[in-house]
Amino acid sequence: MKDWLLVQLFKTSKWKTAVSLLATVIVVLGLISFFSGKWSGISLYYNTPSSFPTKPITLVVPYAVGGGTDITARALVQSTQKYINQPITVVNRTGGGGSIGLMEGANAKPDGYTITYLVAELTTLPHMGLLPITYEKYKPIIQTNNDPSAITVRADAPWKTAQQFLDYARTHPSQIKMGNAGTGSIWHLAAAMLEQATHVTFTHIPYEGAGPAVSALMSGFVDAVPVSPAEVKEEVDQGKLRILMINGSARSEAFPDVPTLQEATGYTVNFSGTWRGLAVPQDTPDEIVHLLAEAFTKGMKEQEFREDMSAHGLGLLVKDKDGFRQQMQQSHDLYARLIPELGLSRK
Template identity: 60%
Template structure:
């Protein structure tokens, strides 16, 4: 399938009908071959599975194959750097994640969102404060009240110092006026295992990551740290609904981006294909089955989202003493 974008201009009056009239036509013959989608994390994870499902969904709208390639290392920095430095012709796109807006402030990435042009946001997953099902805290209010009365006592397991769920927990901590004891692990999985084993009191990881244990009755989600409930955990109220607090707690997200010098006409074609792919029922069914949220933003809205996240973490990370030395 060939996409053509044409811009036509013509002089007014009689000259407009003349063969020598001023008219121009700009065409973009794209895509003519397969598109490579760089995933900056290992196969089998949430970013990889989302990317593969999205690639399959977008192919029918692009008319060409979308091939997923995993480029791991540096907490996502290696793959995103390679994507930013690839040829700006639209044939290499990158699955950008929230770490694009955190790693630069941590001194762990040479690039920022400004090295890319946004194409589309397709996923967003909020944090869910989760405890064991047999814990003493039945509500988020009880949990925060206990934290206020016992500063620094509650142990919150996270996915690593400076990782998104650590930063999200600190944002909640500051907004609620409490103090947690943050315990880092090598990913959300080990943090959840520690919670199940009674080694930490709670985890502030994504709703999708605790869904299975909540569904089987091993864990209890106290609140969704977002402005709206999560489809992954139906019936679990938001932080504001539970406590009245309005705290902008960051969550994780995934989207498509291309090198900053990619022509706008090509970006437009990619945006159309990936947003349509993310809207396909098959993709929605896959994401729903796996507890992953869908949030679709076009290039312009995704660009603003990137800036907002970059600015937010630019203030938060230095406050944690985790910024560039």
């Protein structure tokens, strides 16, 4: 009997020890999972990379509907949707020449659910005192395209060539009203750099994006716009507008018969055009950025997307996150020098 009791006590003690050890293991594993942000579905960044995304994504476009940025964003969302497995909603946040949307995107939660379609104005507005942040507030995902400036007028305008347009501007200072995508926008800068290079003076009229500026041209409120070929292509194809020159180093693939400024007049201007790309707030986890980059890269390879871009006259220029960051830094440094030279700084 004594021996039987000792055996039972040993078994009971062993069982209690096992239970105690198992409980300790569970507690420790639970604490590890909790602090790694993966316990019961909780994450320090709101979602674990393996489950991302679990809800709809917002793509902030800092300009109005109808401009090149909006057109590209919607085409890219359409082609990428199937690789995300969650709805992607384009939201146009206009105002301040792009600064409203850029600020909203930079200040969003760093969880990957708010993406911003960055534009070149992110590297111009800070130097003009119109934006309190720089590109360093963002973590790049991918660059999507690059477009030159196209000086465009109505089809019934008296100027048939770039030379006629500039000659008139020179003999009639400030009489040509040049619409742009907002004070400090890349198209405002394009027109200002054209003034500097050709020794003419325009009256600059700002709008909340290229789309409204083109509408103003069509309605006769302004005489010309310096926006991209894509943003006037439909009206040019319809015979309502005419592109006089490409304000850049090379002709546009969409309008190969339109000469560059240098070809048409002998003047040159150091303007590389606008660029666009996707980014998230700086503190977004790299794993989520990688997943987004993979999805949007696949979307950009879709034939539908490439055909849509070509149909709208938008130029493709794909760079990965490192190449895109380098592009932003180069633009930031360039405009830090040029904007004061042009007298556009309000700091």
